[in-house]
Amino acid sequence: MIGNDIIDLRIGVGKYKTDRREKWLQKIALPSEISLLNKWPESLCPDILWSIKESVFKCRTRSQFTRSFNPGDVQLIELKHQNFKEGAGVVKWNQESFTIRFLIEKHWLHAVASYGKQELYWRQVCFHEVPDHNEQSLQLRSMFLSDISRRISGHWFVEKCSNGLPELINRTGMKIPVSFSHHGQFGAWATLEEHIKLTE
Amino acid sequence: MNRKEITDKLYNIARPYVQQKEALEDFSMDTDLLRDLKINSANLIDIVLDVEDEFGVSIENAEMELMINVRSVVELLENKLDAK
Numbered sequence: 512m513i514g515n516d517i518i519d520l521r522i523g524v525g526k527y528k529t530d531r532r533e534k535w536l537q538k539i540a541l542p543s544e545i546s547l548l549n550k551w552p553e554s555l556c557p558d559i560l561w562s563i564k565e566s567v568f569k570c571r572t573r574s575q576f577t578r579s580f581n582p583g584d585v586q587l588i589e590l591k592h593q594n595f596k597e598g599a600g601v602v603k604w605n606q607e608s609f610t611i612r613f614l615i616e617k618h619w620l621h622a623v624a625s626y627g628k629q630e631l632y633w634r635q636v637c638f639h640e641v642p643d644h645n646e647q648s649l650q651l652r653s654m655f656l657s658d659i660s661r662r663i664s665g666h667w668f669v670e671k672c673s674n675g676l677p678e679l680i681n682r683t684g685m686k687i688p689v690s691f692s693h694h695g696q697f698g699a700w701a702t703l704e705e706h707i708k709l710t711e
Numbered sequence: 712m713n714r715k716e717i718t719d720k721l722y723n724i725a726r727p728y729v730q731q732k733e734a735l736e737d738f739s740m741d742t743d744l745l746r747d748l749k750i751n752s753a754n755l756i757d758i759v760l761d762v763e764d765e766f767g768v769s770i771e772n773a774e775m776e777l778m779i780n781v782r783s784v785v786e787l788l789e790n791k792l793d794a795k
Contacts, residue, residue, distance in 0.1 A: 524753040538756050561753055583772035644730040644749050
């Protein structure tokens, strides 16, 4: 199972009211998480923490469908990084443990969550224009299908399962869970490498 | 404050975060914040903060889980305002 979340750092989360960033962070962070992030650039803290928690929520929703989300239930307990550019960590949600990985570039931050330490296939794309929400979703799926066609043969398409979660499906009915995310001018997807390799 | 006044205020709070603007025309008690209005999940936190400021109430993390559609938010606010 997998989940991902990308953030356009020029917009950020809760950033558009800049005086509220601190309050926003307090709303989603546990005291232990504030300690974990204390050496991080202040401007990145709400974005990295949200992106991690959102990707974990999406990952967990694959196995235990739920509509509601309480960020306080999700606890980041370990976070390692290299110069605040890339890293990994561990998140707990009740008794479950998730592995998270992230990449940070100048204008975006991308976090991916999985149940184990499986190899991932995750990519980020930039939209030339910022169309409306629905159009951007369609563009992202189209870019993903174009990209993945270099790895797998045959006719594949993306459909949502009964819980509204996207899957890559072929004509034989084979299904590969895929997670999409878009924000501002950036989009991203993630799936498990082992699933892709099964089709090769 | 009656239910209509709460709903009107909530409409005005949610409006800037709505990505599916056409869905605002059918804004009702059954409107789903994420599915119908396509509100970014991170913006739900902004809505919580706006609601706290506007109504002078505090919304706990566990209560945020209840904020799925307009009805659930309005009922949560009614209970909080009654308790004030």
